[in-house]
Amino acid sequence: MSRLRAMSRRRSYDQYCSAARALDAVGDRWTLLIVRELLAGPRRYTDLHADLPGVSTDVLAGRLKDMERDGLATRRRLPPPGAAYVYELTGRGRELLPVIQALGKWGEGELGERSPTDAVRAHWFALPLLRSLEGEGLVEVRLEEGDFHLYVGVEDGPVYGDGPAPREPDARLALDSGTCVAVSRGLLSLADAVRAGRIEVGGDGPLAKALREA
Incomplete structure (x- = not known):
């Protein structure tokens, strides 16, 4: 065999x-x-x-x-x-999406500080950010490590993708990797990060307005 x-x-x-x-x-x-x-x-x-x-x-x-x-x-x-x-x-x-999201939520406390040997890809932050977003729409995320986009509230098709959004997004989020890690570890909510000026929100869609008003 x-x-x-x-x-x-x-x-x-x-x-x-x-x-x-x-x-x-x-x-x-x-x-x-x-x-x-x-x-x-x-x-x-x-x-x-x-x-x-x-x-x-x-x-x-x-x-x-x-x-x-x-x-x-x-x-x-x-x-x-x-x-x-x-x-x-x-x-x-x-x-399996909700299964992976539940595992990710459960594992937030296991992340700790990033080790020098830990690999990272920008889109690995997609699912943690998706857990923090409500509503429906396309969100473009800009990180130092690269860009990706999220399909919030979709029932089929891709959940996220690498690179800039394929069309005009409903919201744009610009943040540094430290803020993204804090959100991923459950140490900081998306709304608190926006209020603290750690996330810059662009766009005129309902998602962008909700984040700015949170």
């Missing part, structure tokens, strides 16, 4: 419990972090590998195969001129 096939073979807790069944599907190392990346929409294998520092190519390929088998993700070929294969979440895979 090849190494990849051995890695892709399902292991089960063999317990008649919904939590155990869920962990059968998503409890392996890296699976939920792959879901985090795919919440941004379709991603190429090379992009996933670049944004999951520390994962080996064999493990990433195996996890993606498992996710396809379990109905959490699909693989498709982009039409020309792209002609590349991308992975994306299924509807069932996207249902």
